[in-house]
Amino acid sequence: MSRILLFTGKGGTGKTTVSAATAVCAAKLGYKTLAISTDSAHSLGDSLEHELGPEPALVSKNLWAQESNILYNLEKHWGTIKKWLAALMAWRGLDEIVAEEVAVLPGMEELANLLWVYYYEQEQTYDVVVVDCAPTAESLRLLTLPEVAGWWFKKLLPVGRKLMPIATPIVNRVTDMPLPDKEILDSVEELFYRLEGLRALLSDPKKTSIRLLLNPEKMVIKEAQRTYAYLNLYGYPTDAVVCNRIIPARADGAYFEKWKKAQAEYLRDIEERFSPLPVMRVPLLDTEAVGLKRLAEVGEYLYGSSDPTQVFFEGQPISIEHNDGLYTLTMKLPFVSKGDVFLLRSGDELIITIGNQRRSIILPQVLLERQVKEAKFDAGELKVIFEED
Numbered sequence: 001m002s003r004i005l006l007f008t009g010k011g012g013t014g015k016t017t018v019s020a021a022t023a024v025c026a027a028k029l030g031y032k033t034l035a036i037s038t039d040s041a042h043s044l045g046d047s048l049e050h051e052l053g054p055e056p057a058l059v060s061k062n063l064w065a066q067e068s069n070i071l072y073n074l075e076k077h078w079g080t081i082k083k084w085l086a087a088l089m090a091w092r093g094l095d096e097i098v099a100e101e102v103a104v105l106p107g108m109e110e111l112a113n114l115l116w117v118y119y120y121e122q123e124q125t126y127d128v129v130v131v132d133c134a135p136t137a138e139s140l141r142l143l144t145l146p147e148v149a150g151w152w153f154k155k156l157l158p159v160g161r162k163l164m165p166i167a168t169p170i171v172n173r174v175t176d177m178p179l180p181d182k183e184i185l186d187s188v189e190e191l192f193y194r195l196e197g198l199r200a201l202l203s204d205p206k207k208t209s210i211r212l213l214l215n216p217e218k219m220v221i222k223e224a225q226r227t228y229a230y231l232n233l234y235g236y237p238t239d240a241v242v243c244n245r246i247i248p249a250r251a252d253g254a255y256f257e258k259w260k261k262a263q264a265e266y267l268r269d270i271e272e273r274f275s276p277l278p279v280m281r282v283p284l285l286d287t288e289a290v291g292l293k294r295l296a297e298v299g300e301y302l303y304g305s306s307d308p309t310q311v312f313f314e315g316q317p318i319s320i321e322h323n324d325g326l327y328t329l330t331m332k333l334p335f336v337s338k339g340d341v342f343l344l345r346s347g348d349e350l351i352i353t354i355g356n357q358r359r360s361i362i363l364p365q366v367l368l369e370r371q372v373k374e375a376k377f378d379a380g381e382l383k384v385i386f387e388e389d
Helices: 015-028 044-048 070-091 096-102 108-123 138-174 182-202 218-233 254-274 292-303
Strands: 003-009 033-037 057-060 063-067 128-132 208-214 238-246 279-283 318-323 326-332 341-346 349-354 357-362 372-378 381-386
Touching: 003 015, 003 182, 003 218, 015 033, 015 044, 015 063, 015 128, 015 208, 015 238, 015 292, 033 044, 033 108, 044 063, 044 292, 070 108, 108 128, 108 182, 182 208, 208 218, 218 238, 218 254, 218 318, 218 357, 238 254, 254 279, 254 357, 279 292, 326 357, 341 372, 341 381
Parallel strands: 003 128, 003 208, 033 063, 033 128, 208 238, 238 279
Antiparallel strands: 057 063, 318 326, 326 381, 341 349, 349 357, 372 381
16 A cells, blocks of 8 residues: 655745655655655755656656646646637637636646646555645645535536537537537546545545644744644644754854744744644754755654654544534543633634643634634543534
8 A cells, every 4th residue: 555645834844855855765765656746846856856857757766756747737637628628718719829828727737736646546656655745735625626516526417418419509500619528528527536536545544644844933833833724624634743944953153042042932832733743853954955865864854763654643633524504623632621721712823721731723714704602621622613604
């Protein structure tokens, strides 16, 4: 069974370096490993010091790498649908070149990139696939499309198949508007089921782990929390947080002392906010981490003697469910009694105090406009129920 490791976080936190380092470590342990970048601003090839293209290239023993090409991917995964959309827009009067560009719907690029992961899992091509994701988890949120569109696809698509042969000759008498034919409907259906399979694959904690990248900086921590909230909302398994670019203790001087003091406070904050997820630490290096040797050193800081493909945390400490118009946020708090828990809502944060420890949870957009209806603690779980909008 293959393992899929996705690294995501704010741009500039070092996702590419950490992704590449993880892939190098996995390959050294004998796993047939692929490092793939789904970020349109590619730097994976630079990190590995190897020229990469839209198909996997052998970098070293057991290690392949690939940089997704948008046009290549769209043609591979969306080609038939895109051509029909372009023809439809050209029929509406758009210039053909402009129609080709506009036919790329929002999110198509990210999804087309991620579909490679599903393809490799189906083919069982690699033991480990390490994904350097786009700067945010937006592409992962797009994978809820099968859930949202499921009814339409399953109910209306069969009806469309039956009606289209009847409707096409009639419509063609009054207009030359291009209508979707059987090939296009087949492509739409196939794409839907691929996305559904990808969604199931990336939410399977036995196969997939998402690791959050951040730096010890206030704005970056906040962004990582928001990403983590969305990952929990959509049921994606996060098993670790990677804190990158920590100033090492050996850095001397008053200038570095101020930075080290600030970072120490942020590190404590990160431990509290993301507990019980393990926090891996990578120091600020004295030279650029490029090439297999330097990446292997980063891997040592990350994993030590541990297997980078293992699951570092199982379960979801925070989950969000929607039932009967109400949203319920559940947090597991084992070994805590009811009288020790204090709850406070402050803007987009839910602050939970347990004794002298505090947890701050960034709420996803869907909960921001909803008021807390009630909170209850039972059997080691805190449940916060939000009112209907």
